[in-house]
Amino acid sequence: MLRFSVSSPSTSPTPHADVRALYINHHAWLLGWLRKRMRHGDHAADLAHDIFVHILGKPEQLQQLRQPRAWLSTVAHGLLVERVRRQRVERAYLEAIAHLPEAEVPSPESQLILLETLARVDALLNGLPPKVRMAFLLSRLEGLSYKEIAERLAVSLSSVEKYMASAIRHCYLAQR
Helix, strand or coil, X not given: CCCCCCCCCCCCCCCCHHHHHHHHXXXXXXXXXXXXXXXXXXXXXXXXXHHHHHHHCCHHHHCCCCCXXXXXXXXXXXXXXXXXXXXXXXXXXXXXXXXXXXXXXXXXXXXXXXXXXXXXXXXXXXXXXXXXXXXXXXXXXXXXXXXXXXXXXXCCHHHXXXXXHHHHHXXXXXXX
């Protein structure tokens, strides 16, 4: 039986001792959990690594941890969903540039910057209701007026105004 012990902050020899204990006691279990949910074992190992790197940035969350496997599976699920979303964004972007004339294809460096930006925007808009997200994208990406958005979404102009206020508030709060 694997046990998890967390040292108190005053007795931890390093700020990451709790993460080390979590890794030693639960990495193999987490890897098995991920392999059941992913097609490729090497991708599961990569994600397990990413999970512990993510946790290294938040060691304070381990102080009150009572069910490490439940917590690890929650963190893993979140990062897995984030990875799938990013892959969708990347595929859509690559499909879009595949149709461009060769002279207009961005450089590899520009593509990487664009992909990173798209992933951040996607993560920022994650959690918005679909109509709110769509209204925001139609406004910002296609430059449609609120009236045009209302027609496209088959909603009232006041609904679009509310959607935009909600989206802008969401983006503002997410950036804080």
